[in-house]
Amino acid sequence: MARTALHFLFLLTLSPAASYAYLGTAPIVAWSSHSSNTLSSASSSGYTNSVSALEDILLHGDVCQHDAIILIDQKGLHASDLRNLPSSSSLAQALNEAASALELPYVPQSASNPFSSLAGAVAERCGARVVSHAPGQPELTSNEKGKHVVCVEMPSLDGFEGADRRKAVAGHDSSLSTSLTKLAEVFPSHLVVYVGWHPSLHARQSSPFTSNLTSTAAFAPPSGGILARYQLLTPGLILALVVGFFVLVPIALLGISALASIQSPLQGQAPKGYIASEKKNQ
Structure with missing residues (x-):
């Protein structure tokens, strides 16, 4: 025992x-209003980064059959953020009610917005128009003609921790649900792809004129002792x-103490009634 x-x-x-x-990974969640062979047959693992996974989803199969391909990116999003959402959340309900769905919770994350180059490639493949949108902005009107690639940029989650992070994720889920509901009214046939990412040190450089200064500051050790340099x-x-x-x-000390308290029954004393001189004369 x-x-x-x-x-x-x-x-x-x-x-x-x-x-x-699972550090260094980001989730990819996709669902469609109509049955999609691409989402049903997509691999659940083996991707080297999120860009390769998104290429497998968006540049192959039957994604062009949809009137709108909605690409949602959120900097700092992790799988735990989505896992902590209640089952009554808008995202969970969308996945349950979708005709086809795909969930890749731990894909090696991209160091830049993975849709920055893919949106144009998808639009060219499907003959669609690229439109940028953010929650809270005026919605697209129903008189929009043709296919669309709608790029939605969610607010960053960097800097949020604990209860504040859960509250922020819940608020973003609510605002995203409102936008997706209105987009679904304009584009009844749609595919939604939601992905997280995190920028690298090189992506944070502000301009070519300050590249040397930024690079030096990025690789310079932080001031302070060892606790400022490493997370111990x-x-x-x-x-x-x-x-x-x-x-x-x-437990170890208790065992050693129990072993040390064991005493031998033999004390090295002569038995009662034993006389050494009589034993010698015999």
Whole structure:
């Protein structure tokens, strides 16, 4: 039983490390108002980055049969943000009610907006018009003719943590639902692709005139001690230390103390009534 308990504690210590295996990934969620062979047959793994996954979805198959292809990008979006949404959220309901749906929660993320080059390629392939849109802006009118590629840029989630992040994601879900409802009225046949991404250091450079200064500042070590340079106390390390010092160490000390308290019944004293001189004369 003790061995089973120690094995369970060991697995508990490793569980946070397993969750960190998904760092550097972003989700891709797609659904369509009509049945789509592309979404049904898309692979669920094997992509090197989100751009290759989106190319597999948008540049092949029957995506051009839709009146509108709605491309939604959100900087800083992670799979956990979507997973924490309640089942009554607009995104969850859209996926449940869609004729075809695809969910890729852990795709290696892109360092730039993955739709920056794909939107034009999709529009050229389908003979569509590219339109930029943001939640809260005036909606497209029903007199828009022809096919459209609608690019929707959601507000960034960078800088939000904990309860503030969950609140922001819920607010974005509500505003996105309103926009998608109005777009669906204009384009009854539509395909929606929602993807997250995060910029790299090179993508954050402001202009060619400040590239050298920005590059030097990006690779210069931060001021301060070692705590300013590295993140030492991660959640996994903190849990390992707590389990080690408050569970494993007391168990080890208790075992050593129990072994040290064992006494031998033989004390090295002569038996009662034993006379050494008589034993010698015999």
